[in-house]
Amino acid sequence: MVLWVFGYGSLIWKAGFKYDERLPGFIKDYRRVFYQGSTDHRGTPEYPGRTVTLEPADGEICEPADSAPAVSNVLVYVATSNKKLNKNYLGPASLEEIAKDYLFQLEKALVELGCKDAHVMDVAKEVKCILSEKVKSS
Template identity: 40%
Template sequence: MQEERMVLWVFGYGSIVWNPGFDFDEKIIGYIKDYRRVFDLACIDHRGTPENPARTCTLEAKEGAVCWGAAYCVRGIEREKAAMQYLERRECEYDLKSYVDFYKEGYDLKPTLTGVVVFTSTNNKESNKYYIGPAPLEEMARQIATANGPCGNNRDYLFLLEKAMFDIGHEDDHVIELANEVRKVLGRLKEKKITVVPPHIPLIPLVQPLMQLVPLPETTIVDSR
């Protein structure tokens, strides 16, 4: 059943899946077509810093791909305005706001919703300073395993997304692969923290042995008379 855009619908594919952060009236699990989830966007103010940016997900256009997530409905002009103001602050690294068709499972031929808002980024480092592009799996895993910011660490962002996709019944193979690689990195980092035993240093006894007293020579008195 298609619904005209009389209200605000927002599609979440990252942290919004488990933590929308705004008041909503309805949540629908589903997907959008011709997009895939990638971890090519830097975050320097939530789960990373300018010196050690986190990796968060954005969408990359790919014909034939599907990206599962959740669509949230917000009714009422004031509530819609408040939700958009919140999302524009939260999604400040995303420089594109698009309107897409949203599909529910079992309704693949005709969209359930049209005009659903989704925040994405320009896949161009010159256009968007937060876009850092793809990297080898191990490199991304090391970055995610070690990045931390005011809102927490990068690895929890990834693990929570992994769990959220499992909870809605549509796991993402790329998310799982990356999460498993991050766990390997964390395991190696933990091994390196094993306490190093310092070289042997002779212990100094707490009680010093008694000093041997040597009698002083008697003073010779010289008669000056």
């Protein structure tokens, strides 16, 4: 049986499982956002760590690189924003708050794949400015 998994966050650089092949891919009408909380591998129930999820966004394309579809029928995890169904959904936050998690690994992996994801790049730029200011003031 063949199973393709669409990695749009840490799976891009750290799959955590063996795979036979890796291809760039995309999903239409979704965008990558740092709105999901993790209480098991990136945080605790009291302090969930932010991870990325996909949210519906008409006209947008979440992609690691421009390419023609090579496969279809891919497994994609999308977290719901319904707090009754997803108690770990964190929702929007300031760029500074979002940037405290695995941002730079994701940014680097996306750039290496030729993708310029606006949300990820904006968060990374803000963090770099914040860190630069902190260094200047110390």
